[in-house]
Amino acid sequence: MPFAVFILGNNSAIPAHGRHPTSQVVQIHEQQFLVDCGEGTQMQLAKYKIRKNKFDHIFISHLHGDHYFGLIGLITSYHLLRRDKPLHVYGPKGLLEIINLQLSVSNTTLYYELIFHEVKSESVNVLFETDEYIISSFPVKHRILTHGFLFKEKRELRKINPDKIDQLNFPFQIIAELKKGNDCEWEGKLLKSNEWTLLPAKPRSYAFCADTIYHEELKNFIAGCDMIYHEATFMEESAERAVLTFHSTARQAATMGKLVGVKKLLIGHFSAKYENLQPLLSEAKEIFSDTELAIEGTQFAL
Amino acid sequence: MPFAVFILGNNSAIPAHGRHPTSQVVQIHEQQFLVDCGEGTQMQLAKYKIRKNKFDHIFISHLHGDHYFGLIGLITSYHLLRRDKPLHVYGPKGLLEIINLQLSVSNTTLYYELIFHEVKSESVNVLFETDEYIISSFPVKHRILTHGFLFKEKRELRKINPDKIDQLNFPFQIIAELKKGNDCEWEGKLLKSNEWTLLPAKPRSYAFCADTIYHEELKNFIAGCDMIYHEATFMEESAERAVLTFHSTARQAATMGKLVGVKKLLIGHFSAKYENLQPLLSEAKEIFSDTELAIEGTQFAL
Numbered sequence: 001m002p003f004a005v006f007i008l009g010n011n012s013a014i015p016a017h018g019r020h021p022t023s024q025v026v027q028i029h030e031q032q033f034l035v036d037c038g039e040g041t042q043m044q045l046a047k048y049k050i051r052k053n054k055f056d057h058i059f060i061s062h063l064h065g066d067h068y069f070g071l072i073g074l075i076t077s078y079h080l081l082r083r084d085k086p087l088h089v090y091g092p093k094g095l096l097e098i099i100n101l102q103l104s105v106s107n108t109t110l111y112y113e114l115i116f117h118e119v120k121s122e123s124v125n126v127l128f129e130t131d132e133y134i135i136s137s138f139p140v141k142h143r144i145l146t147h148g149f150l151f152k153e154k155r156e157l158r159k160i161n162p163d164k165i166d167q168l169n170f171p172f173q174i175i176a177e178l179k180k181g182n183d184c185e186w187e188g189k190l191l192k193s194n195e196w197t198l199l200p201a202k203p204r205s206y207a208f209c210a211d212t213i214y215h216e217e218l219k220n221f222i223a224g225c226d227m228i229y230h231e232a233t234f235m236e237e238s239a240e241r242a243v244l245t246f247h248s249t250a251r252q253a254a255t256m257g258k259l260v261g262v263k264k265l266l267i268g269h270f271s272a273k274y275e276n277l278q279p280l281l282s283e284a285k286e287i288f289s290d291t292e293l294a295i296e297g298t299q300f301a302l
Numbered sequence: 303m304p305f306a307v308f309i310l311g312n313n314s315a316i317p318a319h320g321r322h323p324t325s326q327v328v329q330i331h332e333q334q335f336l337v338d339c340g341e342g343t344q345m346q347l348a349k350y351k352i353r354k355n356k357f358d359h360i361f362i363s364h365l366h367g368d369h370y371f372g373l374i375g376l377i378t379s380y381h382l383l384r385r386d387k388p389l390h391v392y393g394p395k396g397l398l399e400i401i402n403l404q405l406s407v408s409n410t411t412l413y414y415e416l417i418f419h420e421v422k423s424e425s426v427n428v429l430f431e432t433d434e435y436i437i438s439s440f441p442v443k444h445r446i447l448t449h450g451f452l453f454k455e456k457r458e459l460r461k462i463n464p465d466k467i468d469q470l471n472f473p474f475q476i477i478a479e480l481k482k483g484n485d486c487e488w489e490g491k492l493l494k495s496n497e498w499t500l501l502p503a504k505p506r507s508y509a510f511c512a513d514t515i516y517h518e519e520l521k522n523f524i525a526g527c528d529m530i531y532h533e534a535t536f537m538e539e540s541a542e543r544a545v546l547t548f549h550s551t552a553r554q555a556a557t558m559g560k561l562v563g564v565k566k567l568l569i570g571h572f573s574a575k576y577e578n579l580q581p582l583l584s585e586a587k588e589i590f591s592d593t594e595l596a597i598e599g600t601q602f603a604l
Contacts (some may be wrong), residue, residue: 014379015345039375040342043317063407065378069371073341076367077316094407101403105365105396107446144409 001029001132003153003204004301005229007268008044009036010294012233012247013066016272020044020296021066024208024229026151028133034058035149035208041070042077048297053083057128059135060091061210062146068095072102079110086113090127090137092145093118119147124221132156138221140212142246148212150222152205158197168196204302211269213243214252219259226302229294230256232267235274235283250280254287264302268294303331303434305455305506306603307531309570310346311338312596314535314549315368318574322346322598323368326510326531328453330435336360337451337510343372344379350599355385359430361437362393363512364448370397374404381412388415392429392439394447395420421449426523434458440523442514444548450514452524454507460499470498506604513571515545516554521561528604531596532558534569537576537585552582556589566604570596 004027009020021038025045032054034041045052052074060068068091078087089095096116103110119125119137128135132154137147157179160168168175170186177184178193185191207222209230222228233247242249248256250267257265267284270277277293284291292300306329311322323340327347334356336343347354354376362370370393380389391397398418405412421427421439430437435456439449459481462470470477472488479486480495487493509524511532524530535549544551550558552569559567569586572579579595586593594602 013382015348015375018348020345039372040345043322043342046317046320065375065404065408069375069378070341073317073367073371076371080315092407094403098400098403098407101396101400102367105394105400105446106367144407 002301003028003151003206004299005206005227005266006048006050006299007266007294007296008041008048009038010268010270010296011066012231012269012271013064014272015039017275019270021069022061022269023070024294025050026206026208028151028153031056031130033135033151036061036067036210037069037071037074038066039069039073042074044296052077053081055087056085057088057090057135059127059137059149059208060089060095061140061148061208062142062144063092063094064144064211067211071095072099075099075103075110075114076108078112079108083112086115088115088117088128090117090119092147093120138207140210140218141215142211142213146210146212148207148209148218148221150205150207150225153203155203156200158193159200161196161198164196206302209256211246212248213246214248214256216259218256222260225260225262227264227266227300228257228260228262229266229268231269232280232284233269233271235280238271250283251287254284254291257284257288257291263290264300265291266294266300267291304603305330305453305508306601307508307529307568308350308352308601309568309596309598310343310350311340312570312572312598313368314533314571314573315366316574317341319577321572323371324363324571325372326596327352328508328510330453330455333358333432335437335453338363338369338512339371339373339376340368341371341375344376346598354379355383357389358387359390359392359437361429361439361451361510362391362397363442363450363510364444364446365394365396366446366513369513373397374401377401377405377412377416378410380414381410385414388417390417390419390430392419392421394449395422440509442512442520443517444513444515448512448514450509450511450520450523452507452509452527455505457505458502460495461502463498463500466498508604511558513548514550515548516550516558518561520558524562527562527564529566529568529602530559530562530564531568531570533571534582534586535571535573537582540573552585553589556586556593559586559590559593565592566602567593568596568602569593 006025008023011019022036023041024035026033207228230253232250232253236251308327310325313321324338325343326337328335509530532555534552534555538553
């Protein structure tokens with residue numbers, strides 16, 4: 001089942017060097033989710049031929065403009081395109097008020113239902129859940145209330161051992177128990193779960209850590225993640241500025257990647273002062289070699 | 303002295319076919335003005351290497367998103383770039399409230415002064431004036447309160463006749479009177495203005511007619527214009543839809559160009575349904591041959 005992240009924007013506050021503000025598409029199984037929606041996101045979707053109507057859930061990490069100024073344009077385009085299915089938007093208090101004000105000055109009543117979910121507290125919140133995966137928010141540390149988002153597959157049932165499939169003439173209930181890992185009796189014979197079934201694939205998880213100052217407690221929320229996106233606005237030479245602005249350096253992002261033991265670390269939210277991003281990548285790789293730049297138009301599969 | 307219009311965006315509500323929502327730069331003499339500011343305008347400015355810090359005055363025609371969703375991004379970028387000169391924004395009631403709400407949720411106090419000028423009534427208002435030119439708003443007819451903007455050079459003083467320049471040994475006050483067109487007496491001699499001075503260049507004018515349904519009264523506000531931009535959202539085959547949405551067809555835009563007797567008509571605000579714009583141009587040219595498509599990245603000089 002696919003599980004991948006596609007980068008639409010990777011720059012910090014001021015668009016520069018052809019780079020756009022933050023936005024990512026997270027595809028998990030059959031569903032696509034939009035994470036943050038900086039100015040121009042709908043044009044970036046068009047550029048990369050991603051159908052915008054696929055999104056039913058949009059997650060906004062915080063209310064700095066480079067993370068949400070493109071949302072109202074997308075909401076309006078959905079309206080003009082006569083969208084009729086509901087749209088769920090998850091974000092901090094204040095976002096709905098902004099949307100409603102902008103709709104009211106243009107006398108717009110949306111054709112579709114916009115369901116706003118306020119990401120309220122600073123603790124972990126389950127935002128959306130299916131049988132297959134769960135999406136939750138976790139707090140990070142920034143100048144204003146900001147959340148990261150964790151996309152996590154659920155543990156699947158054990159799979160039938162393909163070598164045994166021809167002998168599988170038991171009732172459905174017995175098979176279900178074996179898939180759950182339980183041994184069963186059937187017609188006086190003990191059926192061992194670990195003979196008839198195999199371990200399922202390990203559930204995968206991805207964490208988008210939003211804009212954040214480096215802080216070790218973050219690892220508690222993203223422990224065991226296969227891939228994380230951690231901002232790297234600055235290089236270590238600007239570490240002081242990173243602290244002042246509640247951002248991180250490439251070295252700090254890599255330190256978090258190493259601490260969590262992820263398979264892959266994506267860094268992004270690059271300051272406009274860096275035209276060439278290779279020095280940020282090099283700085284991170286010195287600490288954690290499995291780092292990649294979150295280059296726009298690139299997909300990273302888990 | 304330069305007087306020209308540069309197109310940053312020419313599409314109607316939904317960005318499509320690589321076209322962007324409405325925004326234009328009007329350069330008049332030494333000053334550049336921004337007219338409308340759809341989503342992505344700051345990226346378009348960067349793309350065409352137009353320094354955004356040159357603008358001190360931004361005019362917003364109305365509060366449909368494709369004409370102003372890019373404004374808050376530009377305002378925020380100015381802040382992040384530590385702009386220190388005032389910015390004047392002219393637009394309908396409601397715009398300032400939206401800006402202030404978006405600044406407040408991010409705890410932002412701008413480094414510079416943002417001076418908002420509400421374009422209040424539907425009559426003609428002088429918005430900005432220098433010795434050389436005057437910028438005013440005029441009403442158009444759209445679904446919500448909408449204004450066009452007229453950029454008009456003032457009549458200059460007459461110019462000293464270069465053939466006479468060596469004999470020009472009169473006091474400054476006499477010369478000033480002659481330049482105003484007044485005959486003068488000096489040492490018992492009659493000095494005729496039309497001998498000592500020549501007619502100045504005819505003042506030029508450009509009208510941005512915003513989003514509007516076709517209505518003949520518009521000509522009263524833009525009479526004598528050298529160049530106008532008139533929207534042409536649809537072709538004549540969709541004339542009914544144009545009326546319903548308070549937009550115009552290419553044929554109607556051309557009819558207005560002909561009625562006013564402009565030297566050049568620019569058409570824009572094209573519906574996303576038209577990938578190829580040539581049919582719109584052909585339709586307009588059948589009525590008024592001096593029509594041009596407002597193609598993004600193109601400059602039109604007066």
